[in-house]
Amino acid sequence: NAGVMQNPRHLVRRRGQEARLRCSPMKGHSHVYWYRQLPEEGLKFMVYLQKENIIDESGMPKERFSAEFPKEGPSILRIQQVVRGDSAAYFCASSPFRSKDLAANYGYTFGSGTRLTVV
């Protein structure tokens, strides 16, 4: 009964390269959320996806960032042309509940995160 799996755990990219972060939700969870934690800050919402659909991307930067959750395979958070300010821990969470109320009552299950360092 694996939890939310994120890989890689650590990712180093040079400025201008692309970063791809993967998240496999828990079995039976069809709702995926991406959060970012900058140094000395709390987690900040980026995007909420269901299979093949982006439901809410209000927290995503307007440029260079994109996310997908295909019918098969993990959810991918993609950052193009990375800059130093993208260095952060990126966490994925999953939930089996469509209803926000139920999800809030039972909490989301987070992965261990991907620590992106841009050099």
Next chain:
Amino acid sequence: DQQVKQNSPSLSVQEGRISILNCDYTNSMFDYFLWYKKYPAEGPTFLISISSIKDKNEDGRFTVFLNKSAKHLSLHIVPSQPGDSAVYFCAASAFGNQFYFGTGTSLTVIP
């Protein structure tokens, strides 16, 4: 604009005593509040939640209190154990899909 604030970056408590972690918020539309615990190099782990229609929720050693008039939330851990040493985040949600997290309080329980 930080809508959820944890003003104490750290807290130290003796084993067996009560730990009280505090959280303040600004958005009166928040309807759910959650507490998460985080160990280094791991993702946050859900601890306990409370909806805005309640003022208290208890689960074992963990109790969350909500004071809506003061826009204040607290997590009580009693008795505190060394394994409770971690960073604790409070989070809140209004309508919509995202949760707003505080910056965390690092709890150290001294054996």
